[in-house]
């Protein structure tokens with residue numbers, strides 16, 4: 001079975017590889033380059049070495065998703081207390097959580113679109 005790791009830039013999973021040395025941090029070279037550009041952009045804006053710039057729309061998407069996930073958890077808690085139907089609760093939570101697949105979260109880099 002292929003071992004997966006997450007790209008430090010885009011957050012997507014990719015095969016870790018079996019070669020010697022340090023495991024890769026990025027799924028592709030362009031993402032390593034964007035991470036470098038983001039660090040450069042961060043320095044220009046006097047951000048800390050671990051800080052990144054995000055588009056407001058990206059932040060809003062993350063916050064919206066977390067809000068919906070939290071609401072689903074409240075629903076599931078309530079439904080389980082009332083009915084004990086674990087299958088329905090799991091399905092409801094799964095549908096909400098599956099929206100995470102649509103989130104595209106990348107920090108801003110020098111070459112990012114405005």
Ligand SMILES: [Zn+2]
Pocket residue numbers: 007008009010011012026027028031
């Ligand atoms: Zn990536």
